Amino acid sequence: MYYYSLNNKNHRVSFEEAVVSGIAPDRGLYFPEKIEKLPASFYNEIDQMSATQIAYMVIEQFIGTSIPKNHLLQILDEVLDFDFPVVPIDESISSLELFHGPTMAFKDVGARFMAKCLEYFNKNNGRKTTVLVATSGDTGGAVANGFFKTDNVEVIILYPQNKVSDVQEKQLTTLGHNITALEVQGTFDDCQEMVKTAFLDEELKSKRNLTSANSINIARWLPQTFYYFIAYKQLKSFNKELVFSVPSGNFGNICAGIVAKKLGLPIRHFVASTNSNDIIPRYLNTGFYSPRPSVETLSNAMDVGNPSNFIRIQHLFKNDDTALKSEFSSYSFNDKETNSAIQELYKTANYIADPHGAVGYLGLKKHGLQPNEIGVFLETAHPIKFRSTVEKELSITLPLPDQIKEIMQKKKNSILIKNYKNLKAFLSK
Numbered sequence: 001m002y003y004y005s006l007n008n009k010n011h012r013v014s015f016e017e018a019v020v021s022g023i024a025p026d027r028g029l030y031f032p033e034k035i036e037k038l039p040a041s042f043y044n045e046i047d048q049m050s051a052t053q054i055a056y057m058v059i060e061q062f063i064g065t066s067i068p069k070n071h072l073l074q075i076l077d078e079v080l081d082f083d084f085p086v087v088p089i090d091e092s093i094s095s096l097e098l099f100h101g102p103t104m105a106f107k108d109v110g111a112r113f114m115a116k117c118l119e120y121f122n123k124n125n126g127r128k129t130t131v132l133v134a135t136s137g138d139t140g141g142a143v144a145n146g147f148f149k150t151d152n153v154e155v156i157i158l159y160p161q162n163k164v165s166d167v168q169e170k171q172l173t174t175l176g177h178n179i180t181a182l183e184v185q186g187t188f189d190d191c192q193e194m195v196k197t198a199f200l201d202e203e204l205k206s207k208r209n210l211t212s213a214n215s216i217n218i219a220r221w222l223p224q225t226f227y228y229f230i231a232y233k234q235l236k237s238f239n240k241e242l243v244f245s246v247p248s249g250n251f252g253n254i255c256a257g258i259v260a261k262k263l264g265l266p267i268r269h270f271v272a273s274t275n276s277n278d279i280i281p282r283y284l285n286t287g288f289y290s291p292r293p294s295v296e297t298l299s300n301a302m303d304v305g306n307p308s309n310f311i312r313i314q315h316l317f318k319n320d321d322t323a324l325k326s327e328f329s330s331y332s333f334n335d336k337e338t339n340s341a342i343q344e345l346y347k348t349a350n351y352i353a354d355p356h357g358a359v360g361y362l363g364l365k366k367h368g369l370q371p372n373e374i375g376v377f378l379e380t381a382h383p384i385k386f387r388s389t390v391e392k393e394l395s396i397t398l399p400l401p402d403q404i405k406e407i408m409q410k411k412k413n414s415i416l417i418k419n420y421k422n423l424k425a426f427l428s429k
């Protein structure tokens with residue numbers, strides 16, 4: 001399988017090269033040359049298949065010969081070693097819980113998959129890679145955990161001081177080994193800007209093989225298609241049409257859902273639910289795409305002012321907005337509405353949602369469901385990751401899950417930096 005740059009279809013690279021470089025030299029996002037429907041027999045037998053078997057069928061065509069079958073199966077087994085349950089909320093709405101992994105947010109699957117691919121490629125050619133990533137909270141933890149002790153990969157995470165939750169900070173700063181956390185005296189946008197500058201810095205690039213581990217990288221983006229198949233497996237017997245609502249920031253997860261549909265998965269409609277960072281809902285309403293600096297909200301993993309994967313979604317619909325709107329809607333909700341949804345879910349269904357899942361739930365409510373439809377919102381983080389919001393809103397105390405309890409006792413280890421000069425000095429060591 002080849003991947004082309006969205007800026008230039010003639011620039012084609014292998015899966016390996018797309019993963020190793022992250023982004024094309026012309027700054028375009030990589031995109032698979034073909035997406036072929038999976039056979040009917042797969043959909044007929046899916047309820048008898050394990051998560052690993054399903055994932056293999058889904059990802060195989062995107063990897064081609066880059067990773068041998070047995071090794072790919074082993075990677076998938078390790079990546080998918082936890083559950084993804086569909087939990088009913090009422091007769092027509094369910095929550096797809098994606099937070100049962102090691103860092104309790106859905107990014108674990110993509111981060112682990114990317115780490116294992118990179119490890120395999122580096123082993124074969126003796127290369128060393130530096131993964132440089134900016135985080136507003138969840139990405140950093142998932143990447144740190146996924147890459148922990150990965151051979152020949154050093155991970156450097158930039159996070160904004162005092163702007164991530166206590167749990168998130170511990171997840172970033174307590175691992176050690178090949179993981180370094182840089183605490184930036186600034187905002188998430190400052191972190192992101194520094195990372196971008198580093199990727200364009202020829203002097204640095206002559207010293208290190210830099211790559212990024214955000215959802216621009218196809219090895220982080222594509223495995224997210226698994227969730228939709230795993231949900232379908234659990235819901236198939238209801239014989240209803242599926243509507244997915246995805247809490248969206250960079251729009252990588254929902255874009256993977258659209259790829260799942262292209263692979264033949266019967267999905268009626270997608271709802272991209274956002275917080276007050278409403279670039280895409282505005283675009284669909286007005287036809288004008290105007291990125292803006294992100295604003296801080298309760299659902300901080302979605303505080304994105306210029307969603308990087310939306311261009312892939314447009315490409316999947318051949319840049320035809322009418323076609324896009326027939327299968328895809330997007331709505332925005334503010335913090336007040338998010339808090340009310342957390343309350344409502346608790347009072348009516350005894351369900352504790354995190355702020356991101358709550359935004360997803362609101363999207364389904366706003367979109368509305370037909371009698372023959374079942375709505376699924378993706379619960380992308382465990383409520384404990386946003387415990388101050390949830391505990392305050394519901395006047396309860398959340399028990400600490402074991403993996404969090406352990407990490408909260410560890411000592412934070414970070415290096416303070418202020419600007420790009422500091423980052424470059426660190427990277428040039």
Ligand SMILES: *Cc1c(COP(=O)(O)O)cnc(C)c1O
Nearest residue numbers: 138248249250251252253301380
């Ligand atoms: C990253 C993240 C999102 C947003 O996902 P995108 O793929 O960037 O749209 C939503 N919820 C949580 C908890 C996240 O960590």
